């Protein structure tokens with residue numbers, strides 16, 4: 001995270017005695033990245049954050065097998081057709097993944113159990129509904145269009161208010177704003193399409209009393225359920241530059257060129273081996289002879305995974321793609337607008353159309369994406385041939 005924050009009570013100096021009203025000591029915990037050499041926060045617990053009373057292996061409830069995208073094809077998945085069981089963690093249906101990132105979809109109205117992903121950060125995009133994100137750092141009220149970025153190792157849970165649908169991006173490392181948006185000291189620069197004011201983080205501590213509280217922990221070795229002697233939500237204060245935050249896609253400030261701009265102008269986050277881009281409603285490119293939708297392109301080092309979250313998709317007209325759809329355009333394949341889409345958009349501009357209402361979240365990976373059972377269960381098998389009709 002780019003900037004310092006303090007929530008609740010913290011002592012005047014770090015690593016000094018900090019006492020509870022009853023005279024006992026609060027337990028200080030450092031959560032820090034990259035071997036004490038990057039962002040960190042200090043959290044002050046009522047109880048020892050180290051006190052666990054039980055550990056048990058957990059058999060995953062969801063199928064996590066991946067298979068290569070062979071024969072190589074562009075793909076269309078219709079998440080509208082997926083029905084999920086479980087909560088927003090255990091009920092995730094794996095769509096695609098590789099050694100760097102896993103992409104899943106989940107719909108649920110049930111609260112999840114406490115969960116800690118120790119493999120990497122998570123970036124969870126809320127497509128629909130409102131959900132309370134609770135964590136050791138406090139609460140974030142999240143809703144439609146929010147990306148919630150959760151640092152590695154953060155104990156948290158999701159409590160939906162009604163039915164909630166999410167796209168979960170599970171990274172193998174840290175998810176951050178692109179470096180080119182930041183000054184050398186971490187402030188968002190004026191050319192960045194969003195800034196600190198757009199980020200929402202916990203504003204006050206969340207303290208819950210409880211004993212023998214299970215926490216589902218994901219590691220590279222698998223899933224474990226650790227039972228903590230005391231509830232992990234016992235932090236009275238914390239400070240630092242590492243904490244969960246939300247950013248709403250509607251706060252993204254699209255950058256528009258005279259002729260068509262490539263996806264890096266839409267970049268929102270970066271993670272190891274992938275980027276996340278937000279395609280938002282915006283004015284169309286404004287050269288008098290502009291073709292204001294993408295040109296045919298072969299992004300030779302990337303697989304493009306595009307989740308169509310809302311709006312209207314001029315470039316995809318005739319492909320069957322609709323809100324809730326996902327397209328996967330892999331390296332090794334040239335893709336572009338569907339036949340007739342260029343002519344249609346030129347004609348629309350001639351009628352006075354000046355904006356696009358598309359809303360999409362794209363994850364571009366630098367290694368090929370394999371396909372998961374969630375995607376294969378909702379694939380539109382005819383998509384690959386829609387350019388040849």
Ligand SMILES: [Fe+2]
Pocket residue numbers: 297299304329335
């Ligand atoms: Fe593309």
